[in-house]
Structures are given as C-alpha cells and as structure tokens.
Amino acid sequence: MIQFKRLALPLLICCSTPAVAEDTVGQRLASQGDTARGIPACASCHEPDGGGSEPIGSARLAGQNSVYLQRQIEHFRSGRRDNPIMTPWANQLTASEIVAVSDYYAGLRPATHASVPKGVDPRTGAELALFGDWQDRGLPGCVQCHGPNGSGVGEGFPALAGQPYAYLRNQLTAWMQDRRSGDPLGLMKGVASRLTKDEASLVAAYFAAMPITSGGLEKSGTPSDSAKHLPAASPTSAGLHSETIPELADIPAGRAPTSQGYFRPPARSERPDGPFGEMVALGEAIFRQTDTHPDSAPHVGNGQTCRNCHLDAGRLANVSPMWAAWVSYPAYRGKSHRVDTLTSRIQGCFTYSMNAQDSATGEPPDADSRTIVALLSxxxxxxxxxxxxxxxxxxxxxxxxxxxxxxxxxxxxEDVYQANCAICHGEDGAGARKDGISVFPPLWGPNSYNWGAGMHVIDTAAAFIRHMMPLGGSIALSDQDAWDVSAFINSHERPQDPRFTGDLDETAERFHGGRYDLYGTPSALDGHRLGAGTPAATAKAEGN
Amino acid sequence: MIQFKRLALPLLICCSTPAVAEDTVGQRLASQGDTARGIPACASCHEPDGGGSEPIGSARLAGQNSVYLQRQIEHFRSGRRDNPIMTPWANQLTASEIVAVSDYYAGLRPATHASVPKGVDPRTGAELALFGDWQDRGLPGCVQCHGPNGSGVGEGFPALAGQPYAYLRNQLTAWMQDRRSGDPLGLMKGVASRLTKDEASLVAAYFAAMPITSGGLEKSGTPSDSAKHLPAASPTSAGLHSETIPELADIPAGRAPTSQGYFRPPARSERPDGPFGEMVALGEAIFRQTDTHPDSAPHVGNGQTCRNCHLDAGRLANVSPMWAAWVSYPAYRGKSHRVDTLTSRIQGCFTYSMNAQDSATGEPPDADSRTIVALLSxxxxxxxxxxxxxxxxxxxxxxxxxxxxxxxxxxxxEDVYQANCAICHGEDGAGARKDGISVFPPLWGPNSYNWGAGMHVIDTAAAFIRHMMPLGGSIALSDQDAWDVSAFINSHERPQDPRFTGDLDETAERFHGGRYDLYGTPSALDGHRLGAGTPAATAKAEGN
Structure with a gap:
C-alpha cells in the first residue's frame, strides 16, 4: 500500500516558538538593547508591548511570524528594505540574536492600538482590502494572502491588523517606489503598483483600525471538526462569516463592461435589502467559506471552498465565473450524461471538488436545501x-x-512548484488555513479535490495556473511551466473518485482515460498507480 | 354539510345518441332523401359514409356532434350560413327530422379520406393549426377549442380532422367574408379575420390530412385514472404527447420583439437538437398536458395543466409567461415567506393550482425530478x-x-358566465376533456384549482379573464363583467387549501383574509361558508 507522504511544514515554524520567560536574549534586546554596542531597546520605537508606534510609524512586531521577522532584519542588512534607522543596528546583530529577538516578539500577545488619523473613515478601504479589484486591475484583496482580517499567514504574509496606520501607508509607498523588496515572488510590487496613493492610505487605515483577533498561530490542512457540525444559522445571520462587510453605499454602481471587456456583475454595494439580499449574502458567505460555513460544511469532505476555483468569489472572468454559469444552465453534459441544471451542477462540485463522500453527511446538499437556494440566488x-x-x-x-x-x-x-507555489500551498501541497479559515487551498492529499474533480485533469489545471497563478500578477508562469506544475500536482494522490466501482481498472475505463487524465496511470514521481493509493484507502488500511 | 352541485351536461348530449339501426328516419333521409318533397339523399353530396366530398367541397358529417349538426341546419334556414344548395332543403325539414338526421350522422364512425391538393405540404399549416400566433396576432391554435388533432369538442366546436380540404378552406373564407355566422360568441370571425387567405388554405390542408382518431365522443371532468399511473417515458420519447409536432425548419426564427413590443421567445423551430433540445421538448409536453403526462400526472390531483394559466404554453406576454418567470427567480415571496427559486415556485403551482394533495403521490415533484428539470429547461x-x-x-x-x-x-x-363562458367551461364549471386530454379547464369543483391557488383571488382571475377570455378576441368583456364573473367562479367550492389546519377560522386567518379573497366568507350564491364544503370534505363525509 502506498503511504501518503506528509512532509514537515516550514510554514508552521512559529509553532515551535519558545515561551517568553525562557527567551532572555530576545527579551533583553527588546526591552534594553545593548548599550555597549550602541543598540537601543527595540521597545524605544516599537513600544514596550511590541505594538508599534503611530507617531513614529514603527511596525507592530508582537505576534508576527518569527521567520518573517528574521527575514526583515536580513532585508535591512541587505538593503532590500531601505531604512537608515534600522540598517546600522540590524548589521550589528548576530544570527542567534536575530532568531532570539524575532522569537521573542513572535511569542508576544499583541494588543490592539486603533490609530487612524482623524477624517479618514477606515470602512472606506474595506472593499479593496477584502475583495481587491480583480475585474479591472487583477488586484486580489489583501486578505487573500494575509488571511482573515489581515491576521497574517505563515512566514510569507505578515499580520496587517492593528499595525500603525503610518507604518502600513509608508510600506505600501515603499513598494510602489521600489524602496522595499524581498517578499515572496515579488508579490507586493505587483499589488502596490495597482493602487493609487490615496487607495493605499485607505487600505492602511482599514487594517490599522482592525482589531487583532489572532495570536498569529496558524494550522494547516483539515478544518477543525468542531466547525463542521455547527447548528444552522438563521437566514438573518447571513453575512461574510468572519469577514466584516461594511455598508458601502457610496461605491459607484457602474455596470459598464470590465476594463477587459467582460460582463460586470453588480457591485456588492448594489446588493438589495430584504430577504432576497440576505439570501444573496448567505450565498456569498457559503461560496467563500464552504468548508466551514454551518450550512455547507456538513457536505464538504475536504478543505476546499467554492472560491478556490472561482476566484473573486465567482465574479472574475476566465475562472468559471458564476454569472456565466447562471446563463449557461440547464445544459447537457457529457460527464453526467444528462441535462444538468445549475443545481445539479453545483451538487457535482460538492461531490467532486469538495469531496462530499468524506463529509459529515456523505452527500452534496439537497436540491432544495438552503445551501443550494443561497448559491443559486x-x-x-x-x-x-x-x-x-x-x-x-x-x-x-x-x-x-x-x-x-x-x-x-x-x-x-516539481521545481516550478517549489519555486512558485510552495510559499502559499506548502511543500506538501496541503495548503494553509488561518483561524479555522481556508486561505490557500490544498492541492493534493486528503483535503484536496478528489479524482472526479475537473481540476485533476492536466489541461484544466494548467489553464487555471497559467492565467491566474501566482495571484497578483507580479510574475507569470510560461505555458510550459503551467503544464509541468499541473502534471506535478496531479501526479499525487487525492481522495478516491466517488464513482469508484471497487476496481481501479474498471473505474479508469468507465470514467477516465482522457488524454490529460492521469487517474489509473503510473505516477511520474514515484511510479505508483494513481488512484490506487488514495489517502482514504491508506487510512482504512492503517485502521485494519 | 354542503353538497357539491353537479349539473347535467348539455355538452355531453351526443352521449345519448341512439344506435344507428334504430334511427330509421335519419338513416332514410341520409341515404334516400324524400323524393316526394324534392329532398335528395344527403349521401349524394356527403357520400354514403358521411365523410364528405373533396370535389364538391361538402362537409364530413359522420361523427360530428348532433347538436352542432342541428344548429347548422338551422343556420342554413336562417341565412347565417349562406348556401344556395342547402337552404331550400333545410327549410323543408321538420324539427324532428333535423334531430333524426343529425343523430344519425353523429353516430356514424367516420373514415379518413386524406384529400389534399397536390403541391400543398400539409405540415406547413401545422404551426398555426396547433399553436396559432398569439404573440403577434392574438390568434389561438385551432386545437385550443377544436380539441386534440382537431377531433371536435362538444356542440360548439366541430371536428376538423379529415374534413375535405375544399370544405375547410371555403368555410374559413366564408367567415372572413361575413358569409357565415352563428358560432359561439362569434369566435370564428375573430379567428378567421386574423388569417391570410393563403394561411387559411394551409391550415385547411393540415386538418384535411389529419387522420380521424376519435369517434367524436367526449367526456368531461376527471382525467381517466389509467392515464395517471403510466410508467415514466424515456427522455428520447419526449414530444408533444398526442399532438404531432412536425419539423418546421423553414419557419423564420426572428427574435425581434412581438408586434406588441414584448420579449419574443425563440420559435419552436429553433429548438436545438440533442439531449438538451429533447429536455426542452419534454418540458413543453409536460407543460401542455401536465395532468396526463406520465412524468407529471402522479403529482396532479385535478384536471389542470400549466398552460391553463400560462397561455400559449407559457410564451404569451401578460399571462405569466415562463420567460418572465425565468428571469425573475430566485425572489422573496410573501406567500411562502421565503426566497423561492423557480423550482419551488413551480412546486407551488403543483401544490395549489394542480392540487397535488389529491394526486397519486400526494406531493409536488421533487426538486431534482425529471419533471422539474424539464420545466426549468x-x-x-x-x-x-x-x-x-x-x-x-x-x-x-x-x-x-x-x-x-x-x-x-x-x-x-352568473349571467356573464352562462352567456360567455359556459359554452367551453360547462354550465357546472367542470370544463371539457377530449380523448383524455384537457381542452377547457375546470373552474370550480373537485377538478379545479384549490383554495390556495392564486386564481381563487378575485382580482387575479378578473385580470386574466378581462385580458384573455374568451379566446380569439371576437368579443371582450368589460372590467365590470370580468370582476363579476370572477366573483361568481370563486364563490363556488373547490378542493381544500392544502395548508388547512383542520380549522376553517384558523386557516382563513393565517393564509387568507386579503381584500379579494373569499375563502372563509359566505358564498354570495347560496350563503354557505366558502372552504367549509370542499368537494373533498363532502366526499369524506359521504364515505363515513
């Protein structure tokens, strides 16, 4: 039996952060500095609790990922971060001091210092911070990588919530002006170049005012079981589960085509009041957090959400937007050998992409369930x-x-993957979650889409990767890279095809066999036959 | 307990037609005439089998409704039918001879004489004959009144199938030119005035070529039980159940607005090939014959079909067209206190308008049933x-x-009803069926919509009646007439509201009480409390 490979997760390095009391070197540098070497206490600028300072514009360090902090000190030394104050002191620190002081701050529980200049309404930046502007600028929302409420994800994506406004604004400006670099894949240059200076200030204000809700610790892989069996929420509680959606009535409701000439769905601000609008909001909430939303979670058997494959929550052209799906169904599909309505098409997404067979109910939601009504609405x-x-x-x-x-x-x-994808999806393809919410989806393994999902077919995933990954557009993969990495991803095991007949040959014959469908063929990575060693099968074998 | 009133049906008078052998007066006139009075044998022009003659252009009499035939003889006498050959002979017949010869021909089993002039393709007239042209001309299909395949319905609507081509063409021309009248409500003048002479020829050819499938006997009220429990048809057998739909690829597929400026759905000829097109065809078949189609019949507990309320099979503006419903759902509805999808909206039609509680299954079709998928498609x-x-x-x-x-x-x-509605819907409101197929829907009584259907509300039915009834537009009711007749119709008993709690007061309080909703109020006709004496309740009381 093929064992499902689980690699150690460098992404989770902060979990090994030592407790504060033991970390005397880091604590001493933070609170006293080293007068003999002319190094002042970090706290003199970053405040005693490590929360940063608005007047000075210094960063909140408390609760940040240690590896992230270590890298920033390296960047001050190398000049990737252009900061005349930090650079001389950073140059004096030893490697072990850098680790110690970073570990110290990573272990501090941050307090919220709401610090927004008068006259700036922090809600004004919410739309860009939460949702970006994919349609006209290819701009992802900040939370797409920095996690729910900007609480930070792993070593690559620091916490933004509760950072001093001046710090955030200055950093965005630094990226715009090429005075900061060294972030993963140069993503921030791509993002910042798409913002105006005024927008950068609004986004900074939004996160500066955001309460710090997370200690900065994250887990990866499976959503917590407790989240899967919550009671159904009442319709009036609809809303973006864990994401604050403000009223944004002043956002213009233009319905011209996007800058790329595609159909433009209504703006979120145009969502009507009343029960229908609430149902639409519930649909978006389920769409965004399918694996944890109380309505849909009982039908999701992995760590996937609708928005993983339908970017910008189903709004964006060329990533299976839901407005195009709505006008395209009912339609006959060769895969199902029947006329599918959008209802049965969505049920198919639960069956395959969200692996319903391993969910609490073992089934997709019923055709007349609130989940389906909400997603249709x-x-x-x-x-x-x-x-x-x-x-x-x-x-x-x-x-x-x-x-x-x-x-x-x-x-x-595999090389393409480790260079471009692992920073978000993990070296083991297990993705990343934060505060119980999926941030980067798993790409293989027990929490990924199963062998029946469209994304397991190489050309489908290659198209998605080529045109959309990595997010933010700072770099673009070649066609060749996209095909290679798609083949790499889909040469790993994933949950069994729910149509599995009990016989791999028969299942491959009946439901697979397309030119770019690797199910039933030997993996180019280790030679085992794909579909023969699904994680579920392994787990069952171990249980015997 | 209020007894449900059942009146004798003059519409069914032909059921009492004596057997041929006993009808010596009629038979003698038909085959020999009366030489002494200078009356030739009817057969000399109408042929020995009563099938009519193409060269002469004489009518088929065999199998026609006796009352219809008697009236035609009266019309020759009165000049409503302008026919120099028939008038002198008709004038000589006694009243009893008129009945006798009419009864004789009504009892003959007609044979088909296909008689279409060379060069005329009878299929060309099919679209007008079957479906009319409601959208641009307010023109119902001939079969709407003359019954499936033009086999004739009651005393008002003679059989067209298998009539000689020349006869049909000449009659349409006579109506166009005001040389024939006396039909119910002057309907045929309204219809014929909307046809061109060429179209009249094509329609005549269509019916002339139509095989005679019915002996002319009709029943009213309940669809036969045998039709309710047929096995499900295969998807490929989709088609207009009992109505022949030819391929009409040469009908232009214009998508300009209708002549009234309304949205124009695609023409039937545009229906695509393949499984999706077959599902659309199945949907139209179910829509047209909901109460007898094997897919939907198990969910229909009365004699109603979708097209009874959605004229022109859901195509026509201002009668709840399905194209408007498609773009309007999902939506919140006060009636259901929820966001309804089109699926649950259609299920509501089965629950109320089609009284699913008294159907074989007792329920509307499931949200993922083939019936729903077909109607959505x-x-x-x-x-x-x-x-x-x-x-x-x-x-x-x-x-x-x-x-x-x-x-x-x-x-x-009541006066408005008897003058304008009873000819089709029956004096007892039970409607009319032909060959097992609903032609005129029941308006009250056990086979009508129940107390939960929208049509039981006076203003809703008044709007429908005012704008659409009687079909064909030869006459129009006033607003006052429409309100009065709607109140008359809805002052009769009908199946119980399926939301009935067991208590009339409570049910009226919770689900009724609108200004134009008579449920729970005393009937203006006999003073009994509406909803208290539903046919189902009566039946149950009788059963005890």
Whole structure:
C-alpha cells in the first residue's frame, strides 16, 4: 500500500516558538538593547508591548511570524528594505540574536492600538482590502494572502491588523517606489503598483483600525471538526462569516463592461435589502467559506471552498465565473450524461471538488436545501443583466491552453512548484488555513479535490495556473511551466473518485482515460498507480 | 354539510345518441332523401359514409356532434350560413327530422379520406393549426377549442380532422367574408379575420390530412385514472404527447420583439437538437398536458395543466409567461415567506393550482425530478436572450385591474358566465376533456384549482379573464363583467387549501383574509361558508 507522504511544514515554524520567560536574549534586546554596542531597546520605537508606534510609524512586531521577522532584519542588512534607522543596528546583530529577538516578539500577545488619523473613515478601504479589484486591475484583496482580517499567514504574509496606520501607508509607498523588496515572488510590487496613493492610505487605515483577533498561530490542512457540525444559522445571520462587510453605499454602481471587456456583475454595494439580499449574502458567505460555513460544511469532505476555483468569489472572468454559469444552465453534459441544471451542477462540485463522500453527511446538499437556494440566488444576482442562454458569453469557464510542443514533465514541474507555489500551498501541497479559515487551498492529499474533480485533469489545471497563478500578477508562469506544475500536482494522490466501482481498472475505463487524465496511470514521481493509493484507502488500511 | 352541485351536461348530449339501426328516419333521409318533397339523399353530396366530398367541397358529417349538426341546419334556414344548395332543403325539414338526421350522422364512425391538393405540404399549416400566433396576432391554435388533432369538442366546436380540404378552406373564407355566422360568441370571425387567405388554405390542408382518431365522443371532468399511473417515458420519447409536432425548419426564427413590443421567445423551430433540445421538448409536453403526462400526472390531483394559466404554453406576454418567470427567480415571496427559486415556485403551482394533495403521490415533484428539470429547461430556453434579473420585464404576470367603482357582484357574474363562458367551461364549471386530454379547464369543483391557488383571488382571475377570455378576441368583456364573473367562479367550492389546519377560522386567518379573497366568507350564491364544503370534505363525509 502506498503511504501518503506528509512532509514537515516550514510554514508552521512559529509553532515551535519558545515561551517568553525562557527567551532572555530576545527579551533583553527588546526591552534594553545593548548599550555597549550602541543598540537601543527595540521597545524605544516599537513600544514596550511590541505594538508599534503611530507617531513614529514603527511596525507592530508582537505576534508576527518569527521567520518573517528574521527575514526583515536580513532585508535591512541587505538593503532590500531601505531604512537608515534600522540598517546600522540590524548589521550589528548576530544570527542567534536575530532568531532570539524575532522569537521573542513572535511569542508576544499583541494588543490592539486603533490609530487612524482623524477624517479618514477606515470602512472606506474595506472593499479593496477584502475583495481587491480583480475585474479591472487583477488586484486580489489583501486578505487573500494575509488571511482573515489581515491576521497574517505563515512566514510569507505578515499580520496587517492593528499595525500603525503610518507604518502600513509608508510600506505600501515603499513598494510602489521600489524602496522595499524581498517578499515572496515579488508579490507586493505587483499589488502596490495597482493602487493609487490615496487607495493605499485607505487600505492602511482599514487594517490599522482592525482589531487583532489572532495570536498569529496558524494550522494547516483539515478544518477543525468542531466547525463542521455547527447548528444552522438563521437566514438573518447571513453575512461574510468572519469577514466584516461594511455598508458601502457610496461605491459607484457602474455596470459598464470590465476594463477587459467582460460582463460586470453588480457591485456588492448594489446588493438589495430584504430577504432576497440576505439570501444573496448567505450565498456569498457559503461560496467563500464552504468548508466551514454551518450550512455547507456538513457536505464538504475536504478543505476546499467554492472560491478556490472561482476566484473573486465567482465574479472574475476566465475562472468559471458564476454569472456565466447562471446563463449557461440547464445544459447537457457529457460527464453526467444528462441535462444538468445549475443545481445539479453545483451538487457535482460538492461531490467532486469538495469531496462530499468524506463529509459529515456523505452527500452534496439537497436540491432544495438552503445551501443550494443561497448559491443559486447569489449566482442569479451576479448575472443581473446577462443574456439568458448565452453559453458563449466571453469569460465563461477557463481559457483553453494548448499542450506545449515538447509535452509536459511532472518532475520538472516539481521545481516550478517549489519555486512558485510552495510559499502559499506548502511543500506538501496541503495548503494553509488561518483561524479555522481556508486561505490557500490544498492541492493534493486528503483535503484536496478528489479524482472526479475537473481540476485533476492536466489541461484544466494548467489553464487555471497559467492565467491566474501566482495571484497578483507580479510574475507569470510560461505555458510550459503551467503544464509541468499541473502534471506535478496531479501526479499525487487525492481522495478516491466517488464513482469508484471497487476496481481501479474498471473505474479508469468507465470514467477516465482522457488524454490529460492521469487517474489509473503510473505516477511520474514515484511510479505508483494513481488512484490506487488514495489517502482514504491508506487510512482504512492503517485502521485494519 | 354542503353538497357539491353537479349539473347535467348539455355538452355531453351526443352521449345519448341512439344506435344507428334504430334511427330509421335519419338513416332514410341520409341515404334516400324524400323524393316526394324534392329532398335528395344527403349521401349524394356527403357520400354514403358521411365523410364528405373533396370535389364538391361538402362537409364530413359522420361523427360530428348532433347538436352542432342541428344548429347548422338551422343556420342554413336562417341565412347565417349562406348556401344556395342547402337552404331550400333545410327549410323543408321538420324539427324532428333535423334531430333524426343529425343523430344519425353523429353516430356514424367516420373514415379518413386524406384529400389534399397536390403541391400543398400539409405540415406547413401545422404551426398555426396547433399553436396559432398569439404573440403577434392574438390568434389561438385551432386545437385550443377544436380539441386534440382537431377531433371536435362538444356542440360548439366541430371536428376538423379529415374534413375535405375544399370544405375547410371555403368555410374559413366564408367567415372572413361575413358569409357565415352563428358560432359561439362569434369566435370564428375573430379567428378567421386574423388569417391570410393563403394561411387559411394551409391550415385547411393540415386538418384535411389529419387522420380521424376519435369517434367524436367526449367526456368531461376527471382525467381517466389509467392515464395517471403510466410508467415514466424515456427522455428520447419526449414530444408533444398526442399532438404531432412536425419539423418546421423553414419557419423564420426572428427574435425581434412581438408586434406588441414584448420579449419574443425563440420559435419552436429553433429548438436545438440533442439531449438538451429533447429536455426542452419534454418540458413543453409536460407543460401542455401536465395532468396526463406520465412524468407529471402522479403529482396532479385535478384536471389542470400549466398552460391553463400560462397561455400559449407559457410564451404569451401578460399571462405569466415562463420567460418572465425565468428571469425573475430566485425572489422573496410573501406567500411562502421565503426566497423561492423557480423550482419551488413551480412546486407551488403543483401544490395549489394542480392540487397535488389529491394526486397519486400526494406531493409536488421533487426538486431534482425529471419533471422539474424539464420545466426549468423549457422555461430557460423560452427566456433565451432575456436579461437575467429583469423582474420588471414587460408582460410579466397578469396586468393589474382595478375594482370597478360600484364593486362586483357574483350573482350578476352568473349571467356573464352562462352567456360567455359556459359554452367551453360547462354550465357546472367542470370544463371539457377530449380523448383524455384537457381542452377547457375546470373552474370550480373537485377538478379545479384549490383554495390556495392564486386564481381563487378575485382580482387575479378578473385580470386574466378581462385580458384573455374568451379566446380569439371576437368579443371582450368589460372590467365590470370580468370582476363579476370572477366573483361568481370563486364563490363556488373547490378542493381544500392544502395548508388547512383542520380549522376553517384558523386557516382563513393565517393564509387568507386579503381584500379579494373569499375563502372563509359566505358564498354570495347560496350563503354557505366558502372552504367549509370542499368537494373533498363532502366526499369524506359521504364515505363515513
């Protein structure tokens, strides 16, 4: 039996942070500095609790990831961060002092210092902070990487919540002006270049005013079992579960095509009041946090959400937007050998991409369940104004991508993955969660989509990767890289196809066999037959 | 307990037709005439089998309704039918001879004489014959009144199938030119005036070529039980159950607005091939014959079909067209206190308008049943090109109608009903069926919509009646007449509200009480409390 490989997670290094009391070197540097070497106490600028200072514009260090902090000290030394105050002191610290002081601050429980200049309404930046502006600028929301409420994710994505406003604004400006670098894949340059200076100030104000709700510790992989069996929320409690959505009535409700010429769904600010609007909001909440939302979680058997495959919560063209799905169904599908309504199509997403077989109920939601009604309402509302039946509406599905002349190579894809994908999805492909919420989806293993999902087919995933990954557009993979890394990802085990007949040959014959479908073929990585060693099968074998 | 009133049905008079052998007077006139009085044998022009003659252009009499035939002889005498050959002979017949010869021909089993001039493709007239042209001309299909395949319905609507082509064409021309009258409500003048002469020829050819499938006998009221429990048809057998739909690829597929400026759904000829098109066809078949179609019949507890309330099979503006429904749902509804999808909205139609509680299953079809998928597919396809979410799309629902200044009066409505409605819907409101298929829907009594259906509310039914009834537009009721007759219709008993709590006061309080909702109030016709004497309740009381 093939064992499912679980690698150690460097992403989780902060879990090994020593308790504060033991960390005398770090504590001493933080509170007293080293007068003999002319190093002042960190606290003199960053405040005794490590919360940062608004007048000085210094960062909150408390609760940040230790590896992230260590890297920043390295960046002051190397000049990647251009800071005349920090650089001389950073240059004096030894390697072990850098670790010690970083560990010290990572272990501090941060307090919230709300610090927004008068006259700035922190809610004004919420739309950009939470949702970005994918349609016109390819700009992801900050929380897409920095986690729910900007609480920080792993070593790559620091906490933004409760940072001093001046610090956040200055850093965004530094990225815009090329005075800061060294972040993963240069993502922040791509993001900051898409913001105006005024917008940067608004986004900074939004996070500066955000209460610090997380100690900075994160876990990866499985959503907590406790989150899976919550009682159903009342319809009036609909809203973006764990994400604060303010009223944004002043955001203009333009319905012109996007800057790329695609259909533009209504703005969130146009969502109507009353029970229908609440149902739409419930649909968006389920769409965003399918694996933990009390309505949908009992039907999700892995760590996936709808928005993992439908970016910008189903709004964005060329990543299977829901407005295009709404106008395209009912339709006959070869996969199901029947006319699917959008209801049964969505049930298919639960069955395959969200692996319902391993969920609490073992099934997708019923056709008349509140989950389905909410997802239909949300999709319908997103499609407002789109012509019914326009199955050729531009931006539907994923763009086609041709196989490179020289084919593809999963082993070559491993290098692409480790260089470009692992920072978010983990070296073991298990993704990342924060505060119980999925931030980066698992790509293989027991919490990923199963062998029946569309994304297991190489060209489908290659198209998605080529056009959308990594987020933010700071770099773009080549077609070749996208094919290679898609083959790498899909050469790993994942939950069994729910149509599994009990026989791999028969299942492969009946439901697979497409040119870019690796199910039933030997993995290019270790030679085992894909589909034969699903995590579930392994778990069962171990249980015997 | 109030007894449910059942009147004798003059519509069914042909059921009492004596057997041929006994009818010596009629038979003698038909085969020999009366030489002494200069009356030739009817057979000399109408042929020995009563099938009519193409060269002469004489009518098929065999199998026609006797009362219809008697009236035609009266019309030759009165000049309502302008026919120099028939008039002198008709004038000589005694009243008893008129009945005798009519009864004789009504009892003959007609044979089909296909008689279409060369070069005329009888299928070309099918679209007008079967479906009319409601959208641009307010023209119902011929079969709407003349019954499935034009086999004739009651004393008002003679059989068209298998009539000689020349006869049908000449009669349509006679109506166009005001040379024939005397039909119920002058309907045929309204219809014929909307046809071109060429179209009249094509329609005539269509029916001339139609095989005679019915002996002319009809029953009213309940669909036969045998039709209710047929096995489910395979998807590929979809089609207009008992109505032949030819391929009409040459009908232009214009998508301009209708002549009235309303949205125009795609033409039937545009229906795509393949499984989706088959599902659309299945949806239309279910829509047309909901109470007998094997898929939907187990969920229909009365004699209603979708198209009874949604004329032109859900295509026509201002009678709740399905294209408008498609773009209007999901939506919150006060009636259900929830966000309804089109699925649950359609289930509501089964629950109330089609009285599912008394059906074989006792329930509306499941949300993922083939019936629902087919009806959704049909509605979606009808809405092709309509803007998603346009709940204000012109032609949605029924037009508003204001209560007349002097109110309304159910007793006055009875006169309106008997003068204008009874010819089709029957004096007892039980409607008419032909060959097992609903032609004119029941309006009250055990086979009508129940007390939960929208149509039981006076203003809703008044709007429908005012704008759509009688079909064909030869006459129009006044607002006052429409309100009065709606009050009359809805002052009769009908199946119980399925939300009935066991207590009339409580049910009326919780689910009724609108200004134009008579449930729980004393009937203006006989003073009994409406809802207290439902047919089902009566039946149960009788059973004890």
């Amino acid at each position: 949300y999709s319908y509302w997103l499609a407002t104004g789109a012509p019914t039946g326009d199955r050729g509406i531009p931006g539907r599905g994923y763009p086609d991508i041709e196989e490179p002349a020289g084919g593809y190579d999963a082993r070559r894809g | 049909y509605s979606y396809w009808l809405a092709t090109g309509a803007p998603t979410g346009d709940r204000g799309i012109p032609g949605r629902g029924y037009p508003d109608i204001e209560e007349p200044a002097g109110g309304y009066d159910a007793r006055r409505g």
